[in-house]
Amino acid sequence: MMNFNYYTPTKVIFGKGTLDQVGQQVKDFGGKKVLIHYGGGSVKRSGVLDRVKASLDQAGIGWTELGGVVPNPRLGLVRQGIELCRKEGVDFLLPVGGGSVIDSAKAIGYGVANDGDVWDFYDFKRVPTACMPVGAVVTISAAGSEMSNSSVITKEEGGIKRSYNSDMGRPKFAIMDPELTMTLPDYQTACGCADILMHTMERYFNVDTMELTDVLAEGLMRVVMDEARVLVKDPKNYEARANVMWAGSLSHNGLTGCGAGNGDWACHRLEHEVGGMFDVAHGAGLAALWGTWARYVLPEKPGRFAQFAVNVLGVAPQGDDTATALKGIEAMEEFYREIKMPTNLRELGVEPTEEQILELAEKCDAANRGALGVVKRLTREDMAEIYRRAK
Amino acid sequence: MMNFNYYTPTKVIFGKGTLDQVGQQVKDFGGKKVLIHYGGGSVKRSGVLDRVKASLDQAGIGWTELGGVVPNPRLGLVRQGIELCRKEGVDFLLPVGGGSVIDSAKAIGYGVANDGDVWDFYDFKRVPTACMPVGAVVTISAAGSEMSNSSVITKEEGGIKRSYNSDMGRPKFAIMDPELTMTLPDYQTACGCADILMHTMERYFNVDTMELTDVLAEGLMRVVMDEARVLVKDPKNYEARANVMWAGSLSHNGLTGCGAGNGDWACHRLEHEVGGMFDVAHGAGLAALWGTWARYVLPEKPGRFAQFAVNVLGVAPQGDDTATALKGIEAMEEFYREIKMPTNLRELGVEPTEEQILELAEKCDAANRGALGVVKRLTREDMAEIYRRAK
Numbered sequence: 001m002m003n004f005n006y007y008t009p010t011k012v013i014f015g016k017g018t019l020d021q022v023g024q025q026v027k028d029f030g031g032k033k034v035l036i037h038y039g040g041g042s043v044k045r046s047g048v049l050d051r052v053k054a055s056l057d058q059a060g061i062g063w064t065e066l067g068g069v070v071p072n073p074r075l076g077l078v079r080q081g082i083e084l085c086r087k088e089g090v091d092f093l094l095p096v097g098g099g100s101v102i103d104s105a106k107a108i109g110y111g112v113a114n115d116g117d118v119w120d121f122y123d124f125k126r127v128p129t130a131c132m133p134v135g136a137v138v139t140i141s142a143a144g145s146e147m148s149n150s151s152v153i154t155k156e157e158g159g160i161k162r163s164y165n166s167d168m169g170r171p172k173f174a175i176m177d178p179e180l181t182m183t184l185p186d187y188q189t190a191c192g193c194a195d196i197l198m199h200t201m202e203r204y205f206n207v208d209t210m211e212l213t214d215v216l217a218e219g220l221m222r223v224v225m226d227e228a229r230v231l232v233k234d235p236k237n238y239e240a241r242a243n244v245m246w247a248g249s250l251s252h253n254g255l256t257g258c259g260a261g262n263g264d265w266a267c268h269r270l271e272h273e274v275g276g277m278f279d280v281a282h283g284a285g286l287a288a289l290w291g292t293w294a295r296y297v298l299p300e301k302p303g304r305f306a307q308f309a310v311n312v313l314g315v316a317p318q319g320d321d322t323a324t325a326l327k328g329i330e331a332m333e334e335f336y337r338e339i340k341m342p343t344n345l346r347e348l349g350v351e352p353t354e355e356q357i358l359e360l361a362e363k364c365d366a367a368n369r370g371a372l373g374v375v376k377r378l379t380r381e382d383m384a385e386i387y388r389r390a391k
Numbered sequence: 392m393m394n395f396n397y398y399t400p401t402k403v404i405f406g407k408g409t410l411d412q413v414g415q416q417v418k419d420f421g422g423k424k425v426l427i428h429y430g431g432g433s434v435k436r437s438g439v440l441d442r443v444k445a446s447l448d449q450a451g452i453g454w455t456e457l458g459g460v461v462p463n464p465r466l467g468l469v470r471q472g473i474e475l476c477r478k479e480g481v482d483f484l485l486p487v488g489g490g491s492v493i494d495s496a497k498a499i500g501y502g503v504a505n506d507g508d509v510w511d512f513y514d515f516k517r518v519p520t521a522c523m524p525v526g527a528v529v530t531i532s533a534a535g536s537e538m539s540n541s542s543v544i545t546k547e548e549g550g551i552k553r554s555y556n557s558d559m560g561r562p563k564f565a566i567m568d569p570e571l572t573m574t575l576p577d578y579q580t581a582c583g584c585a586d587i588l589m590h591t592m593e594r595y596f597n598v599d600t601m602e603l604t605d606v607l608a609e610g611l612m613r614v615v616m617d618e619a620r621v622l623v624k625d626p627k628n629y630e631a632r633a634n635v636m637w638a639g640s641l642s643h644n645g646l647t648g649c650g651a652g653n654g655d656w657a658c659h660r661l662e663h664e665v666g667g668m669f670d671v672a673h674g675a676g677l678a679a680l681w682g683t684w685a686r687y688v689l690p691e692k693p694g695r696f697a698q699f700a701v702n703v704l705g706v707a708p709q710g711d712d713t714a715t716a717l718k719g720i721e722a723m724e725e726f727y728r729e730i731k732m733p734t735n736l737r738e739l740g741v742e743p744t745e746e747q748i749l750e751l752a753e754k755c756d757a758a759n760r761g762a763l764g765v766v767k768r769l770t771r772e773d774m775a776e777i778y779r780r781a782k
Contacts, residue, residue: 001633003406008399014649015394212614212634212641219606227602242392243603246649250603255646258405258637 001210001259008253010147011173014246016238018177019051019137022094023059026135029172031092033062035085037105038096039069046183048139052096064088069097071282072154072161072275073104075119082111082118085132093134098192099143099152099282102136106151106169109134122153122162124369131168139180141245142192142283144199144252146174154276161276162367174249178241186235189244190339191283193228196248197221198286202265203257205297205304205375210259217256218311220247225312228339266373267293270386273360273367278350287341288348292390294329297376298322304375305329345390357387392601392650399644401538402564405637407629409568410442410528413485414450417526420563422483424453426476428496429487430460437574439530443487455479460488462673463545463552463666464495466510473502473509476523484525489583490534490543490673493527497542497560500525513544513553515760522559530571532636533583533674535590535643537565545667552667553758565640569632577626580635581730582674584619587639588612589677593656594648596688596695596766601650608647609702611638616703619730657764658684661777664751664758669741678732679739683781685720688767689713695766696720736781748778 013021026034034056036049043049049065056063066081084090085108095105109132111118120126136146145151149170152163181189200217224247227240234240250256257263270293271285280288298305302321309315309328313335318324333343342348352360361384364372372378378386404412417425425447427440434440440456447454457472475481476499486496500523502509511517527537536542540561543554572580591608615638618631625631641647648654661684662676671679689696693712700706700719704726709715724734733739743751752775755763763769769777 001406001630003409004403006403006405009402011400012395012397014397015392018394210634210637211618211630212611212637215610215614216607219610220603223603223606239392239602242650243601246601246603259633 002208002261004258006254006258007167008147008170010171010253012147012176012249013173014176016177016179018175019048019180020055022052022135022137022175023055023057023061025173025175026056026061026092026094027059029092029133029135031061031133031135033064033088033090034092034094035081035088035090035108036063036065036094036096037069037081037101037108038065038067039101040067042183043096043139046180048096048137048180052094052137063094064090069101069104071100072279073100075153075155078104078107078111078118078153081108085112091132093132094137095134096137096139098138098140099145102134102143102145102171103151103153105134105136106131106145107153108132109169110164119155121164128166128168131166134169134171135173135175136171137175138245140184140188140192141181141241141248142195144196144248146171146176147249147253152272159276160363161272163272176245176249178238178245181241181245182236186232187340188281189231189235190228190341191281192248193224193231193244193339194283194287194336194341196224196244196251198267198290199251200256201290202268203260203263204308205264205301206257207261207374208259213256213258213260220250220256221312223247225335232339261374264374266375266378269364269368269372270383273364274345274350276363277356277360280348280350284342284348287336287343288345289386289390291329291333291343292386296382296386296389297373298325298329300376345387351391352387357384360387393599393652395649397645397649398558399538399561401562401644403538403567403640404564405567407568407570409566410439410571411446413443413526413528413566414446414448414452416564416566417447417452417483417485418450420483420524420526422452422524422526424455424479424481425483425485426472426479426481426499427454427456427485427487428460428472428492428499429456429458430492431458433574434487434530437571439487439528439571443485443528454485455481460492460495462491463670464491466544466546469495469498469502469509469544472499476503482523484523485528486525487528487530489529489531490536493525493534493536493562494542494544496525496527497522497536498544499523500560501555510546512555519557519559522557525560525562526564526566527562528566529636531575531579531583532572532632532639533586535587535639537562537567538640538644543663550667551754551758552663554663567636567640569629569636572632572636573627577623578731579672580622580626581619581732582672583639584615584622584635584730585674585678585727585732587615587635587642589658589681590642591647592681593659594651594654595699596655596692597648598652598765599650604647604649604651611641611647612703614638616726623730652765655765657766657769660755660759660763661774664755665736665741667754668747668751671739671741675733675739678727678734679736680777680781682720682724682734683777686717687773687777687780688764689716689720691767736778742782743778748775751778
């Protein structure tokens with residue numbers, strides 16, 4: 001067991017109808033002029049945006065708005081947001097959406113609170129000293145950005161996807177109303193579940209272990225898998241939506257990795273490059289790569305993969321750890337298929353050429369400064385080989 | 392499933408050697424002059440107090456000190472602390488100990504930050520508007536006060552034990568070094584485990600349920616029970632100490648009750664009166680009362696007690712819920728005996744007269760303003776009957 005810090009200052013307001021508390025929450029946290037930040041038209045069509053504005057008006061909070069955030073949120077829009085905040089005297093950021101929107105807001109927050117180019121922080125050139133306060137209205141259960149310290153942004157030029165992590169970026173509050181997720185397309189719901197599971201799996205396959213953390217992580221993963229299956233058949237199931245939503249936050253606020261180290265994160269980083277080059281849905285990209293990664297690194301920690309197989313997938317022990325572990329990986333892939341997620345790149349709709357594979361590996365290696373993976377430290381050639389086998 | 396708020400702003404610094412970070416943490420949170428608050432001589436004998444002072448000195452933080460906190464911490468010492476803080480210009484409270492010491496510090500915090508009599512807040516007469524910041528150094532795993540919003544104080548006159556709960560009182564940081572708990576007497580270690588379990592049990596037997604919360608709560612309880620048994624035989628086991636310590640915080644920061652309601656708390660409040668009148672160890676008092684309470688209220692929720700029996704105690708289902716539930720209650724009492732905790736008042740060393748029982752019930756009813764219990768709302772006569780049956 002390793003030492004750890006655990007810091008989750010975000011105030012969570014969870015449940016039916018909580019959306020209408022947003023104005024009061026902004027007020028409680030000292031906001032006077034808000035940037036409402038969102039993606040496409042769904043928050044307009046669903047009436048969520050109007051409810052947010054009404055709640056802000058009622059609390060006497062001024063607001064301006066910036067829509068247009070896309071999955072794999074773009075640096076260009078972040079720059080626009082920074083300019084808009086400065087022009088309008090915004091002092092509080094209110095993303096309304098999923099991880100992309102919240103991540104984009106965090107980036108705007110770093111940009112406004114610091115001089116110079118905001119990309120420097122994502123490019124490891126400088127460290128910000130502050131972030132404008134963010135409060136999140138979650139409408140997609142997936143990224144867990146509403147309680148996390150991380151923000152992932154894609155620079156259009158070169159399709160470079162990078163993350164910056166800092167406690168300064170953790171939202172002050174998160175409004176989490178599971179009903180807001182009920183109108184999501186089934187594919188996006190499944191992508192969200194895949195992403196949530198992977199946030200805990202990245203922490204589960206780690207340097208070390210802590211018994212309590214294992215039990216919490218394994219239980220959380222079982223619940224998410226059960227509820228993901230329910231949502232395939234019954235997308236309006238409130239209990240399932242709520243369990244998935246809360247799991248999304250707990251999966252990325254640090255709880256499921258306490259005492260185990262910083263996590264592996266190879267799948268995430270390998271997927272980031274695919275997302276940057278091909279603009280695929282993040283959760284689907286993770287599902288497409290995980291099985292290949294797992295088989296590739298399995299020889300390093302067969303016991304751990306066997307524990308995962310038994311305690312999470314319900315696999316019966318097979319005599320030796322590797323055999324048990326392989327059954328577990330198969331069961332996980334079978335689960336992905338059940339929720340209509342891909343288990344390889346072709347099913348993801350991506351067929352990279354050998355040249356593109358080498359480029360993906362090169363970019364991934366550069367982005368991680370030659371230090372990717374904990375279960376197995378991956379060389380550039382390992383990365384290329386995983387992309388190849390995942391085809 | 393019910394709506395809920397979840398707010399755990401405390402920064403946790405967990406693991407071996409983290410004690411020496413205390414000065415830096417106080418500095419990071421803006422403290423300049425600290426009151427070191429503690430109990431008896433054990434933190435002196437163990438060298439913990441000297442290490443705290445050295446760390447503060449190194450960070451350039453001024454300090455004064457006030458020892459003498461006892462289990463069921465007293466209002467008199469709280470008043471002394473308030474006076475001392477005002478005289479010495481203290482701006483940050485640093486309890487070094489377990490729940491009693493942290494609770495006492497919170498009470499001092501309310502007292503310094505507000506005019507008038509601090510007991511008013513515990514006596515439901517007024518509500519404080521602020522609390523001086525608190526950072527906790529945990530040396531006993533039990534109360535979970537290091538992440539909780541609650542503080543329990545006993546007024547000497549009449550032995551009245553009351554709690555006040557507010558997010559303002561949540562500590563800014565908690566230093567949690569499991570090694571500091573290794574020198575605890577076995578009885579105190581077991582009392583701590585009983586208290587930790589009860590914090591989750593109070594939330595588990597509740598108005599409603601949420602699947603994810605159930606799984607996390609049940610897993611946590613199983614781990615605490617396993618590790619409590621380990622510590623009976625091997626009190627220096629670091630992993631067991633660490634799991635129990637972290638479970639102590641997670642058991643009382645709200646996590647194990649999300650979506651389920653505010654909890655039952657009857658056992659806690661029934662025990663508070665016993666603690667106020669007879670000054671017994673809190674965890675032991677809880678263990679002494681729980682079985683009687685459980686059998687008394689079982690007819691209200693046999694299904695829930697059966698789930699507890701199967702998922703936490705590992706009882707095989709018995710055909711009907713009540714039979715399964717009773718096996719579970721027996722298994723829980725057997726566990727208490729394994730860790731040398733009492734399962735009735737006599738074993739606790741308390742033999743109240745009928746007159747004392749009526750007084751306990753009357754005080755408990757008054758303290759809870761006639762609204763105690765969720766599984767079963769308890770009348771004053773119910774309370775007296777539970778005390779009687781627990782003899």
